[in-house]
Amino acid sequence: METLFDRLKMNDTRDVLGAKMSTGMKQKVSVARTLVHDPRVLVFDEATAGLDVLVARALLNTVAELRDRGKCIVFSTHIMREAEKLCDRVAILHRGSILAEGTLEEIRHRHGQDDLEELFFQLISQHDEGDRDDFRITENGAVPLTLPTT
Numbered sequence: 001m002e003t004l005f006d007r008l009k010m011n012d013t014r015d016v017l018g019a020k021m022s023t024g025m026k027q028k029v030s031v032a033r034t035l036v037h038d039p040r041v042l043v044f045d046e047a048t049a050g051l052d053v054l055v056a057r058a059l060l061n062t063v064a065e066l067r068d069r070g071k072c073i074v075f076s077t078h079i080m081r082e083a084e085k086l087c088d089r090v091a092i093l094h095r096g097s098i099l100a101e102g103t104l105e106e107i108r109h110r111h112g113q114d115d116l117e118e119l120f121f122q123l124i125s126q127h128d129e130g131d132r133d134d135f136r137i138t139e140n141g142a143v144p145l146t147l148p149t150t
Contacts, residue, residue, distance in 0.1 A: 004032045007062055009055050023050035031059060041072040048082065060086065080117040090116070092123055099123040 005011050008028045016025065027050050034042065044063065048056040063086055067073050075086055083090055084104060091101040100107045100123055104116065113119040 001036060004035055007058060008032055009058055024052060024055065027051055028055060028059075031062075035062070035066075039071075041074075042066065043074045043076075045076045046078070047075070048077070048079065080120060084116055092120055094124050094127055097127065099127055 005014060008031060010025075010028055010032065013021065013025050013028075018026070018029070021029065027047070031044075031047065042063075047059060047063070051059060060082060063073060063075065067086065067088075073086075075083070077083055087104070089101070089103055090107060092099045092107075100111065100119070102110070108114055108116070108119065111119055111122065113122060
């Protein structure tokens with residue numbers, strides 16, 4: 001617990017009641033609650049939302065350390081720089097469709113775009129302009145993506 005408080009810079013808020021915490025403080029508590037159990041798989045959904053820049057950096061460093069220790073991490077973010085720094089594999093999703101997936105190098109090469117944010121916007125625009133069925137981009141091109149219905 002002490003290590004987590006130090007790592008997430010929570011020592012100054014350790015005695016603050018939950019009802020009096022800011023959004024960022026609550027986010028840190030949520031992350032600490034998860035990490036204290038040392039799970040094998042972690043899912044982070046917009047993990048840095050509401051965090052100040054120093055705490056966000058500390059959290060991203062913690063996620064990188066966990067990744068390097070072999071943890072399975074699913075990291076969902078709209079901040080492309082976070083994805084570039086942390087992720088071994090990336091999937092770009094839009095309206096329930098996987099528009100691209102693979103290593104950063106693979107998808108950059110496949111789409112001829114080095115900047116991940118520009119690649120994201122390019123794929124979203126292509127998908128929306130085409131107004132076609134859901135599709136998945138593979139190394140061989142676009143193929144229909146059929147999702148099961150229940």
